[in-house]
Amino acid sequence: MNENSTSSIRRQPGVRPDDATDWVALGRRLQEIQNTLIHREQIPRYGDEYYAEALRRLLTDSRSGWMPTAEHDRLVDLHTQVDRRNLREANRRAREARARYVTASRKIRGELAGWLRRVTNDRTVPSRYRREGVLLAADWLDPATAASPYPNPQPSTGTPDTTPPRPVSPLDPQLLLMVRAAGEREGLLAVGWWQQHALTGRTPSEQIYIARLVLDGIDSSDEVTLAALPRFDVTGYDETRYQAHAPAGAPAWSHLSDHERAVVIDAARDGFTDAVRDGVAARCHTTLNTSSTGEGEGRRR
Structure with a gap:
């Protein structure tokens, strides 16, 4: 097969190549094999073109299952292009999904943290320890807005709290x-x-x-x-x-x-x-x- 035609096919993925098969050379080779295996003689019985045309009709039939090298390279290049497009599309969708998730998650965390800060007081959560835990959870959800008294809670008596942070x-x-x-x-x-x-x-x-x-x-x-x-x-x-x-x-x-x-x-x-x-x-x-x-x-x- 012509190397130039193969290289041109590779440079243009997806383009169906012309048939560059040397059918005459293949026909000559087939005739030599038949003479050796069947006729036991060196003199060709028919011309090279006869075997070339027979091979061409047989192997170019879609039912033969035979594929020229150029056609195989074209299909490989075509699938490569499809895989690249699929990968590009998958990455684009993943990036957009991450962006939507970040936006929605930030909004949800902010709303939930705001609700926790609004409803958390001495009446709803009498225990000071549990109340600080709720506010700590609000800070974890929405660290952009610090919730008092975390991280350095100050009791109402004015005495500084020396309790070490949770390990x-x-x-x-x-x-x-x-x-x-x-x-x-x-x-x-x-x-x-x-x-x-x-x-x-x-x-x-x-x-x-x-x-x-x-x-x-x-x-x-x-x-x-x-x-x-x-x-x-x-x-x-x-x-x-x-x-x-x-x-x-x-x-x-x-x-x-x-x-x-x-x-x-x-x-x-x-x-x-x-x-x-x-x-x-x-x-x-x-x-x-x-x-x-x-x-x-x-x-x-």
């Missing part, structure tokens, strides 16, 4: 959630840095091109595109950053085993990575939507 087990789910949330906040800051260096100061056409390129790369999990996004500094995660991320009462960094430290770092990295990808995708969508809106206004004028 947190080494792999407490709340500890990992707070570490992940801290990673998400750092990821959002990194998104701002990325926008400043990748989009700000460029022409509208350049911004549209970069936004489309990056968005397609994120949806298709392109390694080059993902490698160009801000990355979490694993080696730089030390005791100082852990103390800034962990809640009060969490075990000291030196008390964590290597496995526990790895779990903590993974939680922070996961939050950072998801925030960066979703945040960059959101900035790209905003850029494309703004450009399309501007073009529409220009046409109306």
Whole structure:
């Protein structure tokens, strides 16, 4: 088979190739095999074209099950393109679902935390210990608004409460959630840095091109595109950053085993990575939507 035709097929996935099979050469080879196995002679009984046409009619029939190499390569390339489109679509839907979940979850947590803070008082929860537990739960649900008296409750007598904070087990789910949330906040800051260096100061056409390129790369999990996004500094995660991320009462960094430290770092990295990808995708969508809106206004004028 002609290598040039095969390479051209590979450069154009999905295009059905022309039949580049050398049927005459195959017919000659078949005649040689028949002469050896059946006729026991070297003199060909029929011309090469006769066997070539017989083979062509037999093997090009859709019922034969035979597939030329070029056709096989075309189907492989076609399926590869379909798989890539499916992966891009799946990543896009997952990203949109995460964004919807984050929005809905933030709203629900805020409403529930607000309700807990409104109904929690001396009458509904007479026990001061339980009342502080409810307010602590409200803070966990909606940390954006701190609920008094947590984290440093002050009794009505004015005497400072010296009760130590509740200790947190080494792999407490709340500890990992707070570490992940801290990673998400750092990821959002990194998104701002990325926008400043990748989009700000460029022409509208350049911004549209970069936004489309990056968005397609994120949806298709392109390694080059993902490698160009801000990355979490694993080696730089030390005791100082852990103390800034962990809640009060969490075990000291030196008390964590290597496995526990790895779990903590993974939680922070996961939050950072998801925030960066979703945040960059959101900035790209905003850029494309703004450009399309501007073009529409220009046409109306």
